[in-house]
Amino acid sequence: MTAETSSGTDADLRAGVIAVQGNVSEHAAAIKRAAFENGFSVIVEQIRQAGVVPNCDLLLLPGGESTTISRLLKREGIDAEIKQHVAAGKPILATCAGLIVSSSDAKDDRVTTLDILDVTVDRNAFGRQKDSFEAPLSIDGIDDPETPFPAVFIRAPLIDAIGDDVSVLAWWDENPVAVRQGPVLATSFHPELTPDDRLHRLAFFAEEIITDSPVHPETDV
Numbered sequence: 001m002t003a004e005t006s007s008g009t010d011a012d013l014r015a016g017v018i019a020v021q022g023n024v025s026e027h028a029a030a031i032k033r034a035a036f037e038n039g040f041s042v043i044v045e046q047i048r049q050a051g052v053v054p055n056c057d058l059l060l061l062p063g064g065e066s067t068t069i070s071r072l073l074k075r076e077g078i079d080a081e082i083k084q085h086v087a088a089g090k091p092i093l094a095t096c097a098g099l100i101v102s103s104s105d106a107k108d109d110r111v112t113t114l115d116i117l118d119v120t121v122d123r124n125a126f127g128r129q130k131d132s133f134e135a136p137l138s139i140d141g142i143d144d145p146e147t148p149f150p151a152v153f154i155r156a157p158l159i160d161a162i163g164d165d166v167s168v169l170a171w172w173d174e175n176p177v178a179v180r181q182g183p184v185l186a187t188s189f190h191p192e193l194t195p196d197d198r199l200h201r202l203a204f205f206a207e208e209i210i211t212d213s214p215v216h217p218e219t220d221v
């Protein structure tokens, strides 16, 4: 585990990036920028073992390779802690392989899903069509909605079924590619790979998250 602080030792928020595998440093940089732009200071922890998640206000579950991430989360006992984080109403952003791991069913025995997001996914469906591409997305709720979000898709999963409690925030090619269920926001693309941090701001600093989440300082009692 490593800890860095963006503003000295007394930060408003503690963010945890699940760092067992995947795009860790990019998410750490993006959450620091997003917090700063919203007037919060943040400490970022990279999480590789159990015991850290319970102290985090926000979590990021990066892309990478979902069978590996799922195996390591289970082996380290981090899986149960993530589920508790979500059950407590604390926000999490899950991207690409993170979305696969968060789903209720990845249709692959090698992925033990966390079941924190009521969607079914097809792991490499976009990847089979084209390994990697960028698409300008219109995303519900982001700042400056007239400016498309540059979404980078890399062997991206396809969301092929969604539960009643899941709302779709963005579509591409008639498929949902950004979804929200309570404190869980998940994307099949990689918002951390561009300097545009509007998606990170939506995941953690949208008005309903600030109001509903038990973690923001204004709402702490």
Ligand SMILES: NC(=O)CC[C@H](N)C(=O)O
Binding pocket: 062, 063, 064, 065, 066, 067, 095, 096, 097, 098, 100, 123, 124, 127, 154, 155, 156, 157
């Ligand atoms: N860029 C990604 O995170 C790709 C995820 C990959 N499709 C998997 O199954 O793990």
